[in-house]
Amino acid sequence: MPITFDLDRRCQEILKILVNANGYVQIGDLSEQLDVSRRSIYYDINKIDDWLRSRSLSALEQKRGKGIAIHADQAAMIRKSLFERGADKQVSYTPEERRSIILCMIVIRSRNLYIEDFMETCDVSRNTIVKDLKLVADVVETNQLTLEYRIKTGYRIFGDPIRKRAMFFYYYPQVWKYFSTLIFSESQNQRIQRALSNFKKIEEELDCEYVSGVLPGLATFLSTIEYRSDVIDFSDMDRKEIISTKEYQLVRKYFPSLSDQETIYISLHLLGSRLQVVPLHVLKQDESKAYEYARSMVKSFETLSGVEFDDKEELINAIATHLKSSLYRIRYGVQWGNPMLETIKKEYGELFDLTKRAVENVEAEMGMTINDTEVAYIALHFGAFMTPLESSKHSYRILIICPNGIGAGNMLKNEVRSMVPQATEIKNISLNQYRPDHNYDVVISTVDLPGEKDFLLVHPILSEQDRVSILRKCMELEPSTQIQMDTILKIVSRYVDEAKMPDLEKDLRTAFSNGQMSQPPIRDYGLGLLHFLTPTHLQIVDEPCNRKDALRRALRPLLMNDAITRQYIESVVQAQENHHQMFIANEVVLAHSGIDNGVKQVDVAITLFRHPVPFENGMEARIILGLSAEDQIKHIHVMNDILRVFSKKDNIAALERCKDKETMYQTIHKILKGE
Structure with a gap:
């Protein structure tokens, strides 16, 4: 029988994680990913088991030392139900989602709204809604608007109509997948679908793709436009520029009844929200x-x-x-x-x-x-565009689909590349470009693709469990692993009952993937500044120096620590001679060079000069930081700490007053620890 939803969102999220895990998931991993206690996870598992049993399905598999998993023969059914249209009607919303729903309801209200309306929509108590409304009022005030309640008209937001609309479009993406089914009648939803269909035609004629949630938001907004009397003034804007665009002409074509001001407003959204503006x-x-x-x-x-x-x-x-x-x-x-x-x-x-x-x-x-x-x-x-140092030979192809923006897609691609260096090709495409008859070995997507066989659904920003699932899937499908698996299964099939073969194959695949899988690599931004500031890496120079000698002295601790070669020091000196910008603040120089100029490891040293060191254009340095980075990533934590310390004049002055290296260290420690 079809599965209906009466689970809260956290239980649904656990089910989604398990469906896409391709094996067992540790309780601790779920606890960390969902940011709740292990006790809460066990409580949710009991609810999920009850839910499964009530539908004549098997409870979750639980094995000591391995974690929990979904029975393979039930995964497809559960996965399908998680993405069925209208499945989210009975979900429990997070506090942030409730506030987004309430705010969006008020902005595009088509009738008077009272606390009871919010209670019914979000399925929570009056006290909860009262608390939510106080926080919504804070958000509204931050946007220089006012939330008011009147007995005859309910809750309304007053102020600049552009700011009101901006709030709607800002918070709508968080709830767009279930907003319209919660708020609107069937006839209103039909209007939304017609508007959405027209926006899809505009998208097609523009030969572009809009970020997920943009077009549904515009369709929802337009469906309630008749209930508003906003006066939008574009007198200070370049109307001619907007009217001359293809976007404007297409909005006119598909929404001819819109006023000129609203046509311009919708055109602006289309212009500002395209996933690809130009190649x-x-x-x-x-x-x-x-x-x-x-x-x-x-x-x-x-x-x-x-x-x-x-x-x-x-x-x-x-x-x-x-x-x-x-x-x-x-x-x-x-x-x-x-x-x-x-x-x-x-x-x-x-x-x-x-x-x-x-x-x-x-x-x-x-x-x-x-x-x-x-x-x-x-x-x-x-x-x-920031890549780790190491790369290695590849052996198979991965397809990535991420309609959350170009940057998110490229970031996801880069993460996958670092985790699966054996891939010959990792291609990032839009959802519109996806075709089921592709020849890729694995498809990784941030949206569901029903019917896709070797498929992983992940978050746009990978969670720890996403990384584990990607490694497990890719290890399982790697050609060398597949050959070994086929050979083993062929041999043991002679000695194992045929009915037990599916379970045996599943356990073997899990064992193979777990055996080959190291800790999933996450983006390692390295250690902080304090880690490197040993006594040898803090210097005070009392005698006057020219800039070449000062740069060499500032980098000497890195050379003595075997973090760089002499080639690196000379490349820094040469870069300065070639007018390379080194100042990161007044009187503070960052001395560094490329990773190919003799770097062995990440390192940093700080040198204080009692006498100002003269540089070009009359600039002088009192502090020079020597930095080496073995790749483009592992020193980012250090750099953030450096910028925290040297972005304020008072901090720089405090360091320049230091009498010895211990005082220098304590000063930096207090700044970074917020003491």
């Missing part, structure tokens, strides 16, 4: 401000991080492509929420922080502030 090779240096901004961001990131990108021009073009669309969003107050934002901050916190600093350095040039949503997308682009 990478089309952007030229003199054709777009986006290119100049992207080049400045890359230069700033390289200066701050000590990274030198191998494919710098390709990276600049990739960021410029993203900026070309995001500039519309920033300029016109059109914003889409990044549902991956918090995950990116959690999984790639060091990279996010470094990107934020690099972007802030360019904001003055751009004349605008870049919010964290945009920073997260840009961080993914940087991460996708």
Whole structure:
């Protein structure tokens, strides 16, 4: 019989993890991934088992030392049910999802809304909704708007209509998969589907793909437009530029009843939300401000991080492509929420922080502030072009599908490459480009692909369990493993009852994949600054030095620690002679060179000069940091610590006052520990 949903979202998430795990999953891994206690996981397992039994299905397999798993013959049925249309009607929402639902309901309200409406929609108590509304009011106030309650009209948001709409489009991506079925009647949902169909036609005529959730959001927004009396003023904007676009003409074509102002507004969303604005090779240096901004961001990131990108021009073009669309969003107050934002901050916190600093350095040039949503997308682009040192021979093909943006797709591709170096090809395509009759060995996707055989469903930002599942699947399907498995199964089939062969094969495959699988590699941003600051790596120089001698003295601790060769020191000196930018703050120089110029390992030293060291253009250095990096990743934690210390004038002044190396260390320790 068909499976219906009466499980909360956490239980559903556990089921999804188990379905895609291709083997056993440890309780501890589930606890860590879902950020709940082991006790809570055991409680959820009991609920899942009851749910399975009530539908005449077997309970989860549990084996001591291995973890839990789903019976192979039931996995396909459960997986299908997890993605059936309308399956989320009875889910339990997280507090963040409830607040997003409430806020979106109020913004596009088609009737008076009261606490009872929110209680019914979210299936929670009055007290819970009251608490949620207080937090929603805080969000509204942050956006310079006001949430008010009136007996006759219920809850309403007052203020700038552009800001109100921006809030809807920011929070909608978090709940779009189930929002319309929760809120609207069948006739309203039919209107949404018709609008969505028209937006799909626009997408096809533009020969592009929009980020997941954008078109459903626009369709939902348009379905309620008749209930609003907003006056949108574009008097300060370049109307001619928008009206001349193909997007505008297509909105006119498919939505002829829209007013001119609303047509412009929808066109802006389409312009600002395209997954591919133009092919990478089309952007030229003199054709777009986006290119100049992207080049400045890359230069700033390289200066701050000590990274030198191998494919710098390709990276600049990739960021410029993203900026070309995001500039519309920033300029016109059109914003889409990044549902991956918090995950990116959690999984790639060091990279996010470094990107934020690099972007802030360019904001003055751009004349605008870049919010964290945009920073997260840009961080993914940087991460996708930062490669670990080692690469090795490959042996099979992997297809990746990620409709969450170009940066997310490239980041996912780079993660998979680091985990599965034996792959001959790892290709990243859009969902529109996917065809079931491909010839790839493994398909890794962030959206479900019913009917795909060797398939893994993962999060756009890989969780620990995602990494385990990818390794397990790829080890299982690796040609050499397959040959060994086939040989073993052929031999044991002579001695094992045929009815037991499927279970034997499953256990063997699990054993093979676990046996070959090391700890799943995660993006290792290395150790922090304090780890490296041994007494030999802190120096105070009392006598005057010229810049060449100062650079050599600052790098000497790295040479003595066998982290670099003399070639590296001379390459740093030569780079300075070639006018390479080394200052990361006033009176602070970062002395470093490329990873191919004699680097053996990550290392860093700090040298304080009592007498200012003269550099070009009248600049002087009192502190020189010597840095070496064996690849583009393992020193990122160090760089973030360096920037935390030297981004404030007071910190620099405190270090310059230090009388000895111990005081230097204690000063840096207090800054980094927040004491």
